[in-house]
Amino acid sequence: MLRNLLIIMAISVFATSCLKNDSSQQCPYAPLNTAVPQAEQNALATFIDTNHIPATRHPKGFYYNIVTPGSGTDSLGMCSNVLIDYKGSLTNGSEFDSGENKAFAYALLIEGMQNGLSLIRSGGEIHLFVPPSLGYGVTPVKNKDSVVVIPPNSILAFDVKLKSYTATY
Numbered sequence: 001m002l003r004n005l006l007i008i009m010a011i012s013v014f015a016t017s018c019l020k021n022d023s024s025q026q027c028p029y030a031p032l033n034t035a036v037p038q039a040e041q042n043a044l045a046t047f048i049d050t051n052h053i054p055a056t057r058h059p060k061g062f063y064y065n066i067v068t069p070g071s072g073t074d075s076l077g078m079c080s081n082v083l084i085d086y087k088g089s090l091t092n093g094s095e096f097d098s099g100e101n102k103a104f105a106y107a108l109l110i111e112g113m114q115n116g117l118s119l120i121r122s123g124g125e126i127h128l129f130v131p132p133s134l135g136y137g138v139t140p141v142k143n144k145d146s147v148v149v150i151p152p153n154s155i156l157a158f159d160v161k162l163k164s165y166t167a168t169y
Contacts, residue, residue: 027079029107032114036061040131044155047091048129055129058119062112063129070124070162076117077167080106084117085161096141096149101163110135113158120162128158 041061048055048063055063076082087098106114112130120126132138132153141150150156 027077027107029078031078032111033060034111034133036131036133040133040153040155044129044131047155053129055127058115060115060134061131062115062134064116064119065127066120067125067127068120068123070121072121074121074165074167076106076114076165078107080165080167082106082109082117082165083163085163087159089157090150091155091157106165110156112156113160116158117160117162122162122164125159125161128156128160130156130158 044063055065057063081103083101083103085100087095089095112128112134116126116128135156136150138152140148140152143149
C-alpha cells in the first residue's frame, strides 16, 4: 500500500514538473527605436507651424496633442491588445483609413502609433502627427484594389481614442 502511494506521488511530482508556468512567459516583441532623419523632422515641424497646429514635439520625433489623457495606471506593453477608434489622414486632409472598435495587437501597429498610444490610458484621446520613418517610410500602402492610399515618405495624421487595452501575458 505504501509502495503504491509512493509511486503515485512520484508520478504526480514528475507530471506537474513538466507543466509550463504561464507567469514566466516573456513577450517576444521588443520596442522599436527608429531614429527620425533631420529632413523628416524639419518637414514635420514646418507642417505643424504652417498649419498652426497646437501640438507638442516628442523626443522620438513625432508631434502629439492629448485631448483627454484617459484613466488608469497600467501602461501599454508590447504584448498588449488595444481597442481603438481612429481616423488616419495625409497632410492634404485625405482620409486613408478609419475604424471604430477596432482591435489590434499593439506590437503590430506602426511605431508612431505605438509611441503616441503609450502617452494615454483607457478612454484617452490623442492627435498624432507621424513622420515617415515612424509610419510606412518609403513603402507605398495600397488598398484592396491596389490603389496607393499612402504614398511613400508621407507624414501621417491620426485622431485616436484608446477605448481599452489588455496584456496578453
